């Protein structure tokens with residue numbers, strides 16, 4: 054890891070792991086992008102790139118430049134001054150003009166990594182883990198200063214980026230505001246367009262489906278305008294060479310540490326270069342910068358791999374487990390929980406929960422989570438949100454008494470909240486109708502019979518912190534599931550002045566992060582899991598506050614193969630909330646075998662979500678087998694490296710994956726049949742991640758062979774009989 058400035062060419066090279074990123078400062082101050090990819094030795098790469106050919110835009114006259122802004126590869130391009138592609142920044146001046154052309158002022162290389170004001174971000178455990186470059190650019194005509202931050206990490210092909218924008222005034226004038234309309238986190242340019250681009254698209258109960266499309270001329274975007282990172286598109290993309298796959302090819306990952314509306318836009322231009330910008334969605338966004346004020350963008354996490362998608366994912370996993378997730382639970386084995394949602398929905402009381410806990414205890418389950426319905430007036434989803442007071446009448450006792458009874462049964466206790474939301478039918482809404490986001494002159498659009506609270510308001514945040522604190526202090530609570538079940542519409546705050554009205558989207562997020570920080574730091578021993586109608590907010594920002602996320606309301610093991618496959622592209626297995634649920638499955642009606650449901654739930658945090666009383670004896674007994682498997686392999690799954698072997702998107706008959714321990718001594722392979730047919734051809738699987746020259750024994754097959762044979766030739770997957778069976782193979786190194 055090193056960041057080096059070459060005086061002669063005025064180039065800066067960031068060496069991150071086995072990759073390099075190079076930029077150059079031109080004589081007239083344009084800061085241009087030169088390269089990102091496998092490590093290079095040279096600083097001055099300009100001779101290898103085209104510049105100034107063709108049109109003469111900006112090369113003479115008043116605004117003389119070194120490179121034509123129309124096709125210059127820029128580090129942080131402004132709009133309105135000759136660069137016609139998607140901008141990283143635009144700013145509206147008080148006189149109604151809008152042009153930004155940023156020029157170099159200075160740069161600084163420092164050990165460590167600065168925090169981002171009010172925003173979640175990758176952090177360091179020690180200062181010597183990373184180095185940071187901060188380049189200051191300025192447009193003196195509109196008074197916009199930007200500081201571009203780039204951090205590189207020891208031994209990882211990672212660069213994190215964010216930008217701090219400020220209004221420094223024009224000349225002697227320090228009284229003119231600016232309005233930001235684009236304030237992206239990063240812009241990365243590629244001198245080619247020969248890439249395919251990944252989108253993790255989806256819907257409720259069908260999150261993070263994998264879709265690759267070739268880049269084409271013009272722009273293509275992945276985005277959310279919903280106020281949340283969303284089920285529909287994850288704030289993540291990859292540009293990859295056309296033939297790249299799991300094990301080979303160049304891939305470039307982009308992930309935004311943000312839970313709000315985002316935009317990732319790729320533009321292929323007239324010269325077949327590609328620009329990728331990523332950040333807060335400029336749609337309906339405006340931010341007023343008074344003189345002296347600053348705006349900090351969310352963080353972008355960029356990963357390079359020249360060994361395909363698998364290597365890229367493992368880089369994200371490594372970074373996120375050690376430098377994004379935080380707190381006491383970061384490295385700790387998670388308890389095996391049972392959640393009562395699919396067991397009871399809203400129909401429960403303390404006796405029913407204690408019953409479930411007692412049965413769960415006898416099966417070896419360690420924690421009971423009481424889901425939605427314990428507070429206010431809440432027997433369905435149309436009332437009560439906002440009234441965070443225990444409904445003792447419904448429960449039949451106080452929360453402390455219930456928790457004690459569950460504790461007597463031998464289980465820890467967890468609880469569900471949906472703090473950001475309010476039902477119009479609630480005491481909170483009746484007392485404070487203006488606390489909900491809505492436009493006074495318009496009817497309110499409800500989602501799941503609810504409105505979102507105005508998280509930009511301090512009194513709203515204080516109310517939530519006070520209510521949650523009170524409840525979490527009232528009993529011995531070990532776990533919180535933090536839910537959020539609608540998108541933002543009529544996003545309008547009663548308290549923001551008109552000229553700051555469009556700041557609400559981002560101010561909501563800043564307020565939300567403030568509440569998360571206050572609650573999670575006040576209860577450091579509590580394990581938090583985030584949720585948004587399942588996986589509607591599975592993003593790195595949530596992982597900063599809560600080390601696991603409920604992946605999807607779809608608990609069907611076969612559908613989960615795809616959902617978890619897509620999720621694993623960026624997010625570590627230990628962050629993926631996964632439970633065994635009942636059959637016929639509540640979302641699909643499918644009947645996957647109990648052991649297969651267990652195998653798929655093992656690819657995550659592992660838990661249960663069903664009515665144990667309704668299981669037949671043989672299923673109940675299999676819980677013991679599943680828990681034994683979990684106990685045996687928990688460390689390997691939690692701390693090992695993850696390899697995707699067969700994609701459920703590319704192979705309709707099966708899916709397969711494996712975990713390898715960091716010391717390469719043990720591995721676990723799991724295969725799940727998606728589809729079975731008679732007299733099918735033998736199905737072969739090739740392993741990954743083993744030591745080529747070491748001998749490994751596949752316990753279940755009684756085969757001992759070198760890693761290279763198992764990885765290069767592979768072996769035939771053992772036959773299975775019946776729908777959706779699974780195979781689990783344990784592999785041990787000899788010596």
Ligand code: GLA
Pocket residue numbers: 394424425434469536538584585586587603606
């Ligand atoms: C959301 C969650 C579910 C459950 C319900 C409760 O849909 O994703 O897991 O908690 O809310 O209302």
